[in-house]
Amino acid sequence: MIQARQDLLAALANAIAEVSPGTGVAAAFESPKQAAHGDLACTAALQLARPLKKNPREVAAALIDALDRQAAVQRWVAAMEIAGPGFVNLRLRDAARQAVVAEVLHGGDDFGRAAPNGLPVLVEFVSANPTGPLHTGHTRQACLGDAICNLLDWQGWRVTREFYYNDAGVQIGTLAASVQARLRGLKPGDAGWPEAAYNGDYIADVAADFAARKTVHADDREFTASGHTEDLEGIRQFAVAYLRHEQDLDLKALGVRFDHYYLESSLYTSGRVEDTVKRLVAAGKTYEDGGALWLRTTEYGDDKDRVMRKSDGSYTYFVPDVAYHLAKHERGFGKAINIQGGDHHGTIARVRAGVQAAGAGVPPGYPDYVLHKMVTVMKGGEEVKISKRAGSYVTLRDLVDWTGRDAVRFFMLSRKADTEFVFDVDLALKRNDENPVFYVQYAHARICSVIQQFVDKGGVLGVLHDADLTRLTAPSEAALMLKLAEFPAVLSGAAAELAPHDIAFYLRDVAGAFHSYYANERFLVDDAELARARIALLSATRQVLRNALAVLGVSAPQRMDREQPALETA
DSSP: OHHHHHHHHHHHHHHHHHHSTTOOOOOOOBOOSSGGGOSEEEOHHHHHHHHHTSOHHHHHHHHHHHHHTOHHHHHHEEEEEEETTTEEEEEEOHHHHHHHHHHHHHHGGGTTOOOOOOOEEEEEOOOOOSSSOOBHHHHHHHHHHHHHHHHHHHTTOEEEEEEEEOSSSHHHHHHHHHHHHHHTTOOTTSTTOOTTOOOSHHHHHHHHHHHTTOEEEOSSOEEEOOOOTTOHHHHHHHHHHHHHHHHHHHHHHTTOOOSEEEEHHHHHHTTHHHHHHHHHHHTTOEEEETTEEEEOGGGGTOSSOEEEEOTTSOBOTHHHHHHHHHHHHHTTOSEEEEEEEGGGHHHHHHHHHHHHHTTSOOOTTOSEEEEEOOEEEEETTEEOOOOTTTSSSOBHHHHHHHHOHHHHHHHHTSSOTTSOEEEEHHHHTOOSTTSHHHHHHHHHHHHHHHHHHHHHTTOOGGGGGGSOGGGOOSHHHHHHHHHHHTHHHHHHHHHHHTOTHHHHHHHHHHHHHHHHHHHHOOSSOSOHHHHHHHHHHHHHHHHHHHHHHHHHTOOOOSOOOOOOOOOOOO
């Protein structure tokens, strides 16, 4: 079906060019929501009607006439019809739908994967300063970032995952002071406890290990404690390494990794911040007012100009961000994507303005941004706000401990990034169809069970590529095969829109189509050829489920047990 769809797209492009040369309307198909409307739908007639000054249904008739003369249409299409205001609906021949089974089995673990394009892309996400455990916002961001990286990898990009953080700012100073206060025997609420301190139990853990002169190893650093209470610089370095190690453990629990870590402090020590400011001044994009240095960000769409250097000589927070993004481009990343919380919305215009004003040849709109909203956690019907470990918020580790990696990742990716999200712990623990991740994973496990029964009865999986797929004619089979055939296009669209939630939606659709098939047909039938064809379709479905789950970083269990519904009592 993948080949059939490609052939039909080319045929549609030819038909559009014949009916209305030079209009620039792209050839595209949609998947009708109702099976009664056919297998593929085209809206080109609606788009062509206005420039042609014709009724859309008249244009649709002309398109059908042009399509009828295309060899691909004659090969793959059983019927075409005009629907509604001017939709063109196509009903495919059985062979077009059946072909997807062989295509999936041939592609295997790479089915849906595009050819490498050779282009590098840098995805920056999480980027949490090491001042405490990762919270639910970081959790959503970690899931989004990792899934987007997977999507881009499947589309042929050379992906680098980067974690950017500050190891020497005001927050880090507060962290060091908090640990030092613990070393002095103080605790939150005591006289002398710093007003701006971090109060979570983890601060006591850091202090205890520092006093014990332990060595901590993080992915990007290690440090051995001196044990001396007055060694504030040593406390700072140890605390940063300790909490970076804790972040590593959190992220590994979620199955998230990074290729590179970038320190904000390096932008100062390397001279990049100063060089960036000099470049902007030389470009004539700055001015002085009130003792401060301002950047003319309004020239690039910002609502007002922004202070770069305050009257006391210190830089505002967006200046190192500009330097950092110039460095990204200089490192060869023509495409860069930042995944950040919605509270960073105001930084987009000024960072892009600074990058453009520098005159470094960076394309407009660099970098791309995906902003996400925060997460509300519900448990037992009530909102959970406090974690003893963190002192004030629910942590990433809390969610993974309560529900498991798969539930956290699937739930966090089940909604658009810019929508509010409620993480229902009780729902995530259910082993029934109410739980979306269970619903999808159970489809995979159920297929594994049927295939194992087929093997136990003497069936041979190695010859499924020779199955007679023409036997797959049941309506539930047709619906399932159409859904499998959508996978490459769904991947491409999700990557283009940086929208991994599209994969979660698609998975639920595939699972739904399979569960319907399971309810309507038998697989281990006496007709050996029919049985083999249906097992081939199940194998293809299992493969697509596995591949799509892999994009989200969610496992594909081979065995799962359902909850038994509670018995009603009189």
